[in-house]
Amino acid sequence: MKITRIDKSRIDQADLENPVFGTQFSDHMLVCKYKNGKWEEPEIKPYGPMSFTPALHTLHYGQALFEGQKAYYMSDGTIGIFRPEMNAKRLNHSAKRMFMPEFPEDLFVDGLKQLVEIDRAWVPKKEGYSLYLRPFMFGSSEFVAARPSEEYIFCVVMSPVGPYYAGEVKVKVEETYTRSASGGVGSTKCAGNYGGAFFATDQARKEGYTQVIWTDHKNHELIEESGTMNVGFVIGDTFITPPLSDRILAGITRDSILTLLRDTDIVKNVEERPIKVEEVIAAAEAGTLKEVFGMGTAAVVSQISTIGFRGTDYKIETPKDGYAMKIKKALTAIRMGDADDKYNWMVRL
Known part of the structure; x- marks a missing residue:
């Protein structure tokens, strides 16, 4: 892998x-x-602009996909990347469906490791913070004929981040x-x-909500996701989450x-x-809906305090020592190296 290092780090300008x-x-x-039917040698180089003409294929036909994952500063001073092989597999699942070339999984993981190692000083040490890794791929041919791109670019950029949602998370059933x-x-x-979700999300925000709960396309009866997160409900003593399908992100x-809970x-x-939405609303009205929370790379575990449905807001408890926070604590302990990583989720540098 070719590596070209920046002359002077910009980290003194970062917060x-x-x-x-x-x-x-x-x-x-x-x-x-990706050219002539194969991936070329990857290169790590200084972050900066790329040059394209207005005929860039992905601008016209949308052959573009991405991943989201994180690297953590662990308690013993090492850096750990959380389950990168799973992101590699999911990226290739997306690539197949979008008729794009799959990227070698070993190269994906090795490239991430080398990139994070080079920029390890950018991994925040503050609790609850991390280095967000954004692998993405797009069609890079330059023509406006309605057919698949012939060339592609795979790229990874990295960004230090804190909590995705600050304060109350209120959702509206869409x-x-x-x-x-x-x-x-x-x-x-x-x-x-994600681009197609912005309008509905903005409409919900104008009504005072943070996000939407997406429902099935046919009858809007079944709960699917909450904004950019998977969603789970604790009803009585049972955790329930919608099953995966070709409509729901894995x-x-x-x-x-799910592994930790089991x-x-x-x-x-x-x-x-x-x-169904009606099951959740009935549980809220009966007092058996104990907690609701979103699950995702950016959001991690985000407690939902309100569900809006047909003009009524249903308040939900967000206890500091409840189910969501216990789950988040258990997951965080593995990511920080404070608990036994028996699942081998952390790839340490």
Whole structure:
């Protein structure tokens, strides 16, 4: 792998104590080009602009996808990347569906390790903070014919971040707009999934909510995701989360939390099953809806304090020692190296 280091680090211009999510970037980036049917040698080089013409394929036809993951400053002073092999697999799942070339998984993980090692000073040491890693791929041919790109670029940039959501998280059940449909690209992290969600999210924010709860495209009866997060409900002594499908992103945080819940006594029962909006509302009205929280790389575990449905706001408890915080504490302990990593989730540098 070719490595070209920056002449002088920009870290003295960075705010690692209070970073605004995704707005400042580390000194280096990884770039790899796909041409003539194969990936070329990756290169780590100084972070900076790329040059393209207005005919850039992805601007016209949307062949673009990305991943989100984090590197942590661990208690013993080492740096750990959380489950990078899972992000490599999910990126290739997205690539298949978007008719883009798969990126070698070993190269993905090795490239991340080398890039994070070079910019390790950018990993915040403050509790609850991390270095956000953004691998992405896009069609880089320059033509405006409606066919797949012939060339692609895989790139990784990194950004020091703090908590994604600050304060109360209030969500509104969305019954007009749809995030994804069966047979579509809902299970991928293609760029269009997120661009297509902005309007409905903005409408909800104008009503005082933080995010939306997406429902199924057919009847808007089944709960699917909450904004950019998978979502879970504690009803009685049971944790319930919607099952994966081609409409729902296979969250790595979601998978990790399900593993922890099934391996501990935090909750009595764990269920992956369809859950209707009416079931959640009935539980809220009956007082059996104990907690609701989102699960995701950026959000980690975010307690939801309010669900808005057809003009009524249902308040939900957000205890500091409840289910969500116990789950977050258990996950954080592994990421920080304060608990036994029996699942081998942390790739240490």
